[in-house]
Each structure stands twice: as C-alpha cells, then as structure tokens.
Amino acid sequence: MTDSTTDYAQWIGRQETTDDDLALAPALAAAATFDDTLTRFEKGSALPPLWHWFYFLPRAPQALLDVDGHPQRGGFMPPIPYPRRMFAGARMRFHRPLVIGQPARREATIRDIRQKSGRSGSLAFVSVVHNFYQDGLLCIEEEQDIVYREPGPAVACPRAIDWKPVPAGAWSRIVTPDPRLLFRFSALTFNAHRIHYDRPYATGEEGYPGLVVHGPLTAVLLMELARKHVARPVREFSFRGLAALFDLAPFRLVCTVDDGQLSLEAQAPDGALAMSASAELAAA
Numbered sequence: 001m002t003d004s005t006t007d008y009a010q011w012i013g014r015q016e017t018t019d020d021d022l023a024l025a026p027a028l029a030a031a032a033t034f035d036d037t038l039t040r041f042e043k044g045s046a047l048p049p050l051w052h053w054f055y056f057l058p059r060a061p062q063a064l065l066d067v068d069g070h071p072q073r074g075g076f077m078p079p080i081p082y083p084r085r086m087f088a089g090a091r092m093r094f095h096r097p098l099v100i101g102q103p104a105r106r107e108a109t110i111r112d113i114r115q116k117s118g119r120s121g122s123l124a125f126v127s128v129v130h131n132f133y134q135d136g137l138l139c140i141e142e143e144q145d146i147v148y149r150e151p152g153p154a155v156a157c158p159r160a161i162d163w164k165p166v167p168a169g170a171w172s173r174i175v176t177p178d179p180r181l182l183f184r185f186s187a188l189t190f191n192a193h194r195i196h197y198d199r200p201y202a203t204g205e206e207g208y209p210g211l212v213v214h215g216p217l218t219a220v221l222l223m224e225l226a227r228k229h230v231a232r233p234v235r236e237f238s239f240r241g242l243a244a245l246f247d248l249a250p251f252r253l254v255c256t257v258d259d260g261q262l263s264l265e266a267q268a269p270d271g272a273l274a275m276s277a278s279a280e281l282a283a284a
C-alpha cells in the first residue's frame with residue numbers, strides 16, 4: 001500500500017457490534033425488489049438466505065461519509081489509500097435462519113489485510129468476518145472480501161455478444177440491471193456508494209463505463225434463482241466477483257444442480273464470467 005506510515009496490522013482484530021430488531025418492513029421491501037409475490041412474510045418467518053444484508057445497516061452520520069459515499073476509512077475499516085472500493089466476494093455458512101421480528105446481533109471483526117498485485121494494478125484486500133446471533137445462538141457465519149484498487153485507466157464498456165446456450169437442465173435468467181433496480185438495492189442496504197447511482201461520479205471519478213451493479217445484488221439474484229427452484233435449505237454459499245457488471249446491458253444468471261451442490265454464475269454481456277458462486281444444500 002502506498003501509505004508506508006500507517007501500520008495496518010493494528011486494524012486486524014478490530015470489532016464492531018450491531019444490534020437490529022429484524023423488522024418486517026425490510027423483508028417486504030426486498031420481496032418487492034425481487035418480484036417475490038408468492039412468499040408470505042410476517043413476524044416469525046425465516047429470512048431467506050442472504051437477506052440478512054438488508055439489516056444491520058451502516059449508521060455513520062452523513063458528516064462522516066467519504067467522497068465515495070462509504071463511511072470514512074480509519075474507523076472500523078483501515079485507512080487504505082486506494083480510492084476504488086469493490087465488494088470482491090464472500091463465503092458463508094448458514095446454521096439456522098434468522099427470524100423476522102426478533103432481536104439479533106451482528107459481530108464484525110477485521111480478519112486480514114493483504115496487499116496483492118493484479119492484472120488491473122495494486123489491490124488491497126480486507127477480509128471482514130460477520131457472525132450473526134439470535135437468542136444467543138450462532139445463525140450465520142460470513143467472511144467478506146472487500147478490495148480497494150489504486151487509480152487506473154478507464155474500464156472499457158463490454159461488447160455484447162450472443163451467449164452460449166444454457167446447459168440442459170440448468171436454470172437461467174436474463175437480468176436487466178436498470179437504475180431503478182440498483183437504486184432499490186442501494187436503499188435496501190443503505191449503501192451510499194456513488195458508483196451505483198451517480199453516473200458522473202462512476203464514470204468520471206472511478207473510470208467505469210456506467211453504473212456498477214452491486215456484487216451483493218448479483219449474489220442475491222443468483223440465490224433467488226436457486227430459491228425459486230429448490231426447497232432444501234442452503235447450508236453454505238460462496239461467491240467471487242471476477243468482472244464488474246454495469247447498467248448498460250443485460251447479464252445472464254445460470255444455475256446447475258448436481259447432488260445437493262449448486263454451481264452458479266453471472267455472465268457479462270460479452271460472455272465473460274462476472275461472478276462465480278457455489279452453494280451446498282442441506283441433506284434431503
């Protein structure tokens with residue numbers, strides 16, 4: 001990292017605890033966003049996998065937001081000097097579902113900070129562990145990879161091609177990531193990161209060709225595709241974002257199932273693998 005005066009190691013182990021009542025309203029807003037008109041959500045319902053992201057929202061005062069819209073670094077997150085933050089991936093294990101309408105707690109810990117050299121330039125990865133509890137019981141363990149990227153050349157706009165046919169038996173969906181969907185997801189997660197809604201900032205300051213699709217949004221859409229077809233609970237889920245998706249063209253989700261294992265991917269308009277994910281289902 002270019003700031004040689006800061007000892008980032010002192011951030012490892014830093015913790016933050018957030019309590020939330022798991023109100024019904026965010027689940028209803030999420031159901032609307034993901035066109036789930038069939039599930040009846042009420043107090044006492046289990047939250048679908050990944051919907052915990054719509055709770056435990058950031059609480060930084062407006063005055064403490066950075067220029068990119070995230071809470072200023074140097075508090076819980078280390079003061080990495082690279083300007084472009086991205087959600088790179090996550091791994092999680094679901095022990096029991098969180099239940100709507102009952103208090104819950106999230107304990108976040110900085111696990112690791114690593115400098116890497118990528119094809120796109122210097123990268124600093126911060127891995128953050130989130131443990132979620134309800135009634136004193138561990139419900140979800142999650143480890144997120146947040147990456148900070150040094151300034152670099154503008155990212156090219158992907159050229160749309162015809163996708164390859166979907167494998168036999170796979171489930172698929174074409175998603176049109178328009179600003180209404182991105183706005184609703186930013187609102188659900190109270191995420192003020194400007195790359196998702198402020199086009200002049202996303203293109204002019206961070207060098208993207210359009211608004212950037214949230215990595216967690218793509219992950220939720222993949223999980224929702226699976227949830228539509230599979231009744232068995234998900235035990236484990238992991239994903240890695242490999243190329244950014246933009247609001248400029250539709251992308252495709254594909255899910256195949258093999259003996260309790262789901263393989264999922266989001267394919268960019270140019271056919272590139274934008275997100276790779278896998279899930280393990282609970283025993284039948």
Ligand SMILES: C/C(=C\C(=O)SCCNC(=O)CCNC(=O)[C@H](O)C(C)(C)COP(=O)(O)OP(=O)(O)OC[C@H]1O[C@@H](n2cnc3c(N)ncnc32)[C@H](O)[C@@H]1OP(=O)(O)O)C(=O)O
Pocket residue numbers: 085086087088089116117118119120121123145147149191193212213214215216240241242243244245
């Ligand atoms: C919410 C939110 C923000 C967002 O949602 S941003 C939008 C969602 N995220 C993305 O679109 C990220 C898509 N991924 C990328 O653009 C690239 O993968 C990335 C992160 C820029 C890295 O690309 P590079 O080509 O520079 O990297 P390399 O493939 O050369 O790999 C270099 C080393 O880094 C490791 N690595 C690469 N990608 C990931 C990843 N996604 N997760 C973890 N690690 C990754 C790779 O393994 C190499 O490691 P070595 O140990 O082998 O050197 C919000 O801000 O809240």
